[in-house]
Amino acid sequence: MNADPVTPAPVTPAPVTADRIPLLSARNMTKRFGGLTALGGVDLDLYAGEVLALAGDNGAGKSTLIKCLSGVYQPDDGQLLFGGREVRLGNPREARELGIETIYQDLALAGNLDVGANVFLGREPVRRVFGLFPVLDRPAMRAASQQVLESLDIHTSLDRPVEDLSGGQRQAVAIGRAIHWKARVLIMDEPTAALGVPEQRKVVELIGRLKTQGVGIIFISHNLSDIFAVSDRILVLRRGVMAGERLIHETSGEEIVKLMVGG
Amino acid sequence: MPELNAKTASVEPPGSERPKLLHSLGAAWPWLFLIGLLVFFEVWARISYQTSFVLNLTNVQSILLASVQPLLIALGLTLVIIAGGIDLSVGFTVGLAAVVSARMMQLLDPGLPALLSLLLAVVAALLASVVVGAVNGFLIARLGVPPFIGTLGMYGVARGVGFLASGGSTVATNNPLNSALGNGRLLGVVPWPVVVTAFVALFMHYLLSRTRFGQYTYAIGGNRNAAIRAGIGVETHTIKLYMLTAVLAGVAGVIYTARFTAGAAQAGEPTLLDAIAAVVIGGASLFGGAGTVVGTLIGALIIAVIQFGLVFIDVQPFWQFIAVGAVIILSVLVDQVRSGRGRT
Ligand SMILES: Nc1ncnc2c1ncn2[C@@H]1O[C@H](COP(=O)(O)OP(=O)(O)OP(=O)(O)O)[C@@H](O)[C@H]1O
Numbered sequence: 001m002n003a004d005p006v007t008p009a010p011v012t013p014a015p016v017t018a019d020r021i022p023l024l025s026a027r028n029m030t031k032r033f034g035g036l037t038a039l040g041g042v043d044l045d046l047y048a049g050e051v052l053a054l055a056g057d058n059g060a061g062k063s064t065l066i067k068c069l070s071g072v073y074q075p076d077d078g079q080l081l082f083g084g085r086e087v088r089l090g091n092p093r094e095a096r097e098l099g100i101e102t103i104y105q106d107l108a109l110a111g112n113l114d115v116g117a118n119v120f121l122g123r124e125p126v127r128r129v130f131g132l133f134p135v136l137d138r139p140a141m142r143a144a145s146q147q148v149l150e151s152l153d154i155h156t157s158l159d160r161p162v163e164d165l166s167g168g169q170r171q172a173v174a175i176g177r178a179i180h181w182k183a184r185v186l187i188m189d190e191p192t193a194a195l196g197v198p199e200q201r202k203v204v205e206l207i208g209r210l211k212t213q214g215v216g217i218i219f220i221s222h223n224l225s226d227i228f229a230v231s232d233r234i235l236v237l238r239r240g241v242m243a244g245e246r247l248i249h250e251t252s253g254e255e256i257v258k259l260m261v262g263g
Numbered sequence: 264m265p266e267l268n269a270k271t272a273s274v275e276p277p278g279s280e281r282p283k284l285l286h287s288l289g290a291a292w293p294w295l296f297l298i299g300l301l302v303f304f305e306v307w308a309r310i311s312y313q314t315s316f317v318l319n320l321t322n323v324q325s326i327l328l329a330s331v332q333p334l335l336i337a338l339g340l341t342l343v344i345i346a347g348g349i350d351l352s353v354g355f356t357v358g359l360a361a362v363v364s365a366r367m368m369q370l371l372d373p374g375l376p377a378l379l380s381l382l383l384a385v386v387a388a389l390l391a392s393v394v395v396g397a398v399n400g401f402l403i404a405r406l407g408v409p410p411f412i413g414t415l416g417m418y419g420v421a422r423g424v425g426f427l428a429s430g431g432s433t434v435a436t437n438n439p440l441n442s443a444l445g446n447g448r449l450l451g452v453v454p455w456p457v458v459v460t461a462f463v464a465l466f467m468h469y470l471l472s473r474t475r476f477g478q479y480t481y482a483i484g485g486n487r488n489a490a491i492r493a494g495i496g497v498e499t500h501t502i503k504l505y506m507l508t509a510v511l512a513g514v515a516g517v518i519y520t521a522r523f524t525a526g527a528a529q530a531g532e533p534t535l536l537d538a539i540a541a542v543v544i545g546g547a548s549l550f551g552g553a554g555t556v557v558g559t560l561i562g563a564l565i566i567a568v569i570q571f572g573l574v575f576i577d578v579q580p581f582w583q584f585i586a587v588g589a590v591i592i593l594s595v596l597v598d599q600v601r602s603g604r605g606r607t
């Protein structure tokens with residue numbers, strides 16, 4: 001499905017593992033905001049252990065697409081398949097229950113709560129006092145979040161509200177949350193945008209590690225060198241439609257840019 | 264490769280950390296202020312009247328009793344305000360509950376045993392108030408009406424219904440247990456309304472600081488979108504918060520009818536501002552996301568001490584308004600310095 005006549009005829013790449021069922025598939029994803037068609041019939045397949053990059057200019061519809069995949073938006077049209085079975089995600093909780101974890105562009109952290117509270121937000125462990133009164137198990141939350149941040153090699157105060165942390169540390173908290181919950185599909189909307197170079201490298205490294213563990217990763221970035229460093233495939237969106245899809249070793253930065261701007 | 268990194272780095276400015284001392288001072292200031300007030304009135308009492316202000320059972324009982332109604336309202340409001348809302352209807356929910364409870368007892372009293380009639384009256388009053396809260400919550404969470412407007416509308420409705428149900432005057436009761444609840448004392452020392460309020464406060468502290476319910480209240484006020492994406496049922500939670508606040512206002516109404524052995528639609532009329540003041544003085548932010556039950560408790564005590572203390576030292580009662588108003592402004596200024604939110 002190629003909506004733009006200017007684009008050179010794309011070589012539709014064979015899926016990385018054509019014999020397997022995709023972990024997550026979207027068919028004809030469509031989302032309108034009033035008169036604006038933010039997403040006009042996009043198809044996507046994601047396999048286990050694969051990194052799929054989403055590229056596109058500002059406003060191309062990348063965030064809208066992943067919000068349809070994570071239950072934040074309900075698409076106006078289209079179909080979502082998880083492990084080959086059709087699913088409908090009425091809200092983000094249903095996506096998370098399937099194992100779809102998302103790191104949003106705006107991070108979606110509660111700035112007034114501490115690290116542990118954010119890692120466990122919506123899924124807090126509870127113990128009972130006198131076998132009767134449910135009480136948040138804060139020590140367990142703190143210990144688990146400390147462990148996951150250490151595995152990311154990030155050291156920060158666990159007891160301060162996350163709004164006091166630096167942009168990179170907040171990013172780490174958002175990533176840590178997704179890791180702690182053992183995502184099968186991990187969606188990252190510009191996870192490196194607010195980071196310094198060393199932290200960017202750490203995130204890229206981390207993506208590689210999760211990939212070897214069989215996690216399917218969707219990775220949005222404006223940084224082509226990051227994209228080329230970690231992904232297997234690139235899906236390019238332009239004004240809400242697919243401008244093309246390329247295997248990473250069959251394309252170049254130049255070609256991707258052309259697809260993005262429609263030249 | 265062309266310029267694709269236009270959007271990459273918006274790195275946080277460094278040093279957004281607040282001075283630690285100022286921060287902890289900010290958190291402690293309601294306590295310091297309360298102690299300062301008590302010291303001030305104590306010194307005044309010693310010098311002018313050669314008596315003690317604090318070590319006087321009647322004074323302490325009066326202050327605690329005076330704080331019962333504002334505190335009950337403020338406890339519910341604390342959670343609503345933490346979640347980024349406001350409830351202006353609570354004052355007349357108190358009145359509505361007071362009238363409903365009195366009317367029930369009028370209806371049932373000579374016929375039924377006093378205890379049964381009192382219990383039914385309490386249940387009816389709480390049901391009437393929870394309806395107000397449910398409507399508030401529905402308007403705000405489901406229909407997207409701004410809290411200020413929705414609860415202002417329900418303020419009018421509750422007020423009107425209260426006056427209609429009372430026929431515009433006070434509704435007298437004649438139930439011995441009711442008046443014992445309002446005017447009796449635990450072990451002859453602690454007034455029952457104070458005991459009830461203490462239990463409510465303890466429960467609310469537990470709810471806010473130890474449970475998922477409390478955690479979600481903070482999360483919604485801190486970042487509503489984050490709460491939604493974390494799978495928290497934000498709409499349902501919001502409705503529950505307004506219902507809870509209304510029930511606590513209902514408890515205040517029941518206590519009013521018990522203390523004065525009569526219900527009146529205007530039972531809670533002057534209390535709303537005191538209650539909001541208590542919440543704000545206690546460190547809650549009207550922007551949402553911050554506040555504690557202990558803070559609100561201290562805030563309510565500060566207001567009660569100011570009001571009682573000024574009467575005690577024979578200041579014209581109108582000064583109370585000015586003093587409480589000044590304290591509200593002061594506490595917001597302290598909050599702004601503390602959170603670095605001022606001077607925008
Ligand atoms: N909630 C919304 N309501 C109305 N319009 C929206 C909404 N969300 C996105 N849009 C519009 O949909 C289009 C696609 O937006 P989207 O956020 O998906 O772009 P993006 O590719 O993620 O861009 P960026 O690189 O800037 O993050 C834009 O024109 C945007 O203005």
Ligand SMILES: [Mg+2]
Pocket residue numbers: 062063064105189
């Ligand atoms: Mg985006």
